[in-house]
Amino acid sequence: MDILYKIFLDPFVQMGTAPDLLVQTLWEGMVGGVLYALIALGFVLIFKASGVFNFAQGIMVVFAALTLVGLYNAGIPPFLALGLTIAVMFGLAFAVERVVLRPLINQSDIILFMATFGLTYFLIGFGQFVFGGDPKVMITEQLYLPKGTVTYKAFGGIVSLQKLDIAAAVIASVMVAGLAVFFSKTRIGRALRAVADSHEAALSVGISLEQIWVIVWFAAGLVALVTGIMWGARSDVSFALDVIALKALPVLILGGLTSIPGAIVGGLIIGVGEKLWEFYWGPLIGGGTDSWFAFVLALVFLLFRPQGLFGERIIERV
Amino acid sequence: MRATGGPDVAVGDELLSVENVSLSFGGVKAVSDVSFDIRKGEIRAIIGPNGAGKTSMLNIINGFYHPQKGCITFKGQTRARMRPHDAAYGGIARTFQNVALFRGMTALDNIMAGRTLKMHSNFFWQLLRYGPAIREEVEHRHRVEEIIDFLKIQEIRRVPVGRLPYGLQKRVELGRALAMEPELLLLDEPMAGMNLEEKEDMSRFVLDVNDHYGTTIALIEHDMGVVMDLSDRVVVLDHGIKIADGTPDEVKRNQAVIDAYLGVAH
Numbered sequence: 001m002d003i004l005y006k007i008f009l010d011p012f013v014q015m016g017t018a019p020d021l022l023v024q025t026l027w028e029g030m031v032g033g034v035l036y037a038l039i040a041l042g043f044v045l046i047f048k049a050s051g052v053f054n055f056a057q058g059i060m061v062v063f064a065a066l067t068l069v070g071l072y073n074a075g076i077p078p079f080l081a082l083g084l085t086i087a088v089m090f091g092l093a094f095a096v097e098r099v100v101l102r103p104l105i106n107q108s109d110i111i112l113f114m115a116t117f118g119l120t121y122f123l124i125g126f127g128q129f130v131f132g133g134d135p136k137v138m139i140t141e142q143l144y145l146p147k148g149t150v151t152y153k154a155f156g157g158i159v160s161l162q163k164l165d166i167a168a169a170v171i172a173s174v175m176v177a178g179l180a181v182f183f184s185k186t187r188i189g190r191a192l193r194a195v196a197d198s199h200e201a202a203l204s205v206g207i208s209l210e211q212i213w214v215i216v217w218f219a220a221g222l223v224a225l226v227t228g229i230m231w232g233a234r235s236d237v238s239f240a241l242d243v244i245a246l247k248a249l250p251v252l253i254l255g256g257l258t259s260i261p262g263a264i265v266g267g268l269i270i271g272v273g274e275k276l277w278e279f280y281w282g283p284l285i286g287g288g289t290d291s292w293f294a295f296v297l298a299l300v301f302l303l304f305r306p307q308g309l310f311g312e313r314i315i316e317r318v
Numbered sequence: 319m320r321a322t323g324g325p326d327v328a329v330g331d332e333l334l335s336v337e338n339v340s341l342s343f344g345g346v347k348a349v350s351d352v353s354f355d356i357r358k359g360e361i362r363a364i365i366g367p368n369g370a371g372k373t374s375m376l377n378i379i380n381g382f383y384h385p386q387k388g389c390i391t392f393k394g395q396t397r398a399r400m401r402p403h404d405a406a407y408g409g410i411a412r413t414f415q416n417v418a419l420f421r422g423m424t425a426l427d428n429i430m431a432g433r434t435l436k437m438h439s440n441f442f443w444q445l446l447r448y449g450p451a452i453r454e455e456v457e458h459r460h461r462v463e464e465i466i467d468f469l470k471i472q473e474i475r476r477v478p479v480g481r482l483p484y485g486l487q488k489r490v491e492l493g494r495a496l497a498m499e500p501e502l503l504l505l506d507e508p509m510a511g512m513n514l515e516e517k518e519d520m521s522r523f524v525l526d527v528n529d530h531y532g533t534t535i536a537l538i539e540h541d542m543g544v545v546m547d548l549s550d551r552v553v554v555l556d557h558g559i560k561i562a563d564g565t566p567d568e569v570k571r572n573q574a575v576i577d578a579y580l581g582v583a584h
Contacts, residue, residue, distance in 0.1 A: 190427055191431065191434055194420045197423065198418045198419065198420055200414065201420060203382070203402040203406075204414075204418070205431055205495075205497075206435040
């Protein structure tokens with residue numbers, strides 16, 4: 001009986017008796033979730049437009065952050081370095097289209113997927129070659145990102161929020177809103193969706209696949225840069241970030257591979273769920289649940305809703 | 319109604335000509351040494367038994383396939399190979415044998431996609447949905463609504479095309495091609511799989527497009543009745559070789575054509 005009480009009742013009693021801790025945990029979960037969502041967003045963008053599952057998205061985050069810090073450390077003023085990093089991400093998108101996607105046009109999805117593995121290892125090697133392998137500090141202050149904490153007396157205790165986390169949430173929201181409008185309302189957005197649906201039909205109305213691919217990889221590169229700055233500000237900029245990017249996979253399973261809102265909601269669910277689980281149930285099994293909770297949750301989702309929460313319903317006429 | 323690029327061609331003059339075109343896939347000859355022309359303003363049918371190379375021919379004209387031999391002259395410009403983008407830009411639109419629509423998008427968005435090449439507003443205005451971008455969107459939307467009226471598909475404009483019945487999908491596909499304001503419209507079996515009523519509707523649309531917009535049309539069709547009624551001239555392919563070319567009446571009486579369709583005792 002005791003064990004059942006500890007699993008099913010005690011956590012909720014704790015939540016009720018110390019609501020400030022609950023709110024703090026929820027907030028931290030949300031912030032983590034926003035960052036997972038950003039990484040997932042990069043995946044969704046590329047998958048939506050080209051049907052390629054881009055394994056390299058995680059390393060693109062690291063690469064973008066490293067480039068930014070590396071350029072700054074080489075003596076370039078911070079905002080110029082930011083501009084140059086954006087240019088580098090555009091160059092990367094252009095190169096990927098030329099060197100990876102174009103020669104593999106009409107190949108099956110799995111081949112393109114493997115090609116993005118190749119890209120991942122290339123970027124790791126190239127990044128280490130140019131910027132070195134040791135962890136670096138993100139240039140948070142130089143980019144005028146806020147730091148410090150805001151503390152509220154609320155819920156019968158104290159809740160403290162990192163200003164940086166608030167900024168991350170705001171920036172992410174603006175970016176997501178922008179992308180959503182872009183995808184649904186603009187000519188290029190329409191062309192992107194067209195390419196995702198049918199290559200030959202897109203070609204027949206004069207949409208250039210090359211151009212669309214560059215745009216979408218560039219957009220994913222920008223998302224990677226923002227993600228890299230935010231993650232980097234919370235920890236160091238190092239290749240270890242790549243592992244965190246793997247958390248985007250369960251987010252994608254929850255949200256559906258083709259849905260931008262799905263990536264956001266999926267990210268938040270995983271972020272919040274992970275923190276709650278760790279805080280209230282973790283002690284029962286000795287903690288360390290962070291590393292597996294997301295994947296188990298994704299597994300449960302796969303059983304009941306394989307297309308994800310917001311994934312495109314598979315419409316099939318028979 | 320004029321497409322961008324290239325000189326104008328007067329009605330009745332040659333709009334497109336195909337000269338000695340050959341295309342093979344490995345050892346399989348899809349098209350061998352075929353020549354014919356399409357005149358401005360006409361409805362030109364390409365017919366032939368299964369595997370005659372009709373769709374390959376269309377794919378060559380629209381730049382999907384590049385012939386190994388021969389050349390294509392479109393609006394006075396001769397070239398051996400053309401990319402689909404150039405074909406679209408030059409004013410060639412098409413539909414597909416197995417309906418290639420953007421299935422997740424609404425009928426309206428599908429047809430709007432046909433306006434891609436006509437829209438030029440700046441990327442950043444588009445993002446903001448302000449100024450020139452919004453004016454452009456409204457203007458093109460207006461043109462698209464005309465096409466929707468013309469094809470009588472008003473009530474399905476907000477429906478994702480994946481859910482529409484086949485006949486309507488074909489109509490939306492025609493709408494998308496029309497939205498490009500093409501000079502040459504290629505229709506790959508526009509009536510395949512349709513019932514009699516739908517075929518009659520589609521035939522009327524094809525004639526109306528030709529009449530109303532003055533669009534030159536090249537179509538592949540299996541239904542002989544439809545072909546004979548619609549087309550001004552017919553080219554007949556069999557095993558990748560041209561076996562006849564002329565008015566429907568001439569073609570109907572041609573012994574080689576009769577043999578190809580009915581088979582001959584060897």
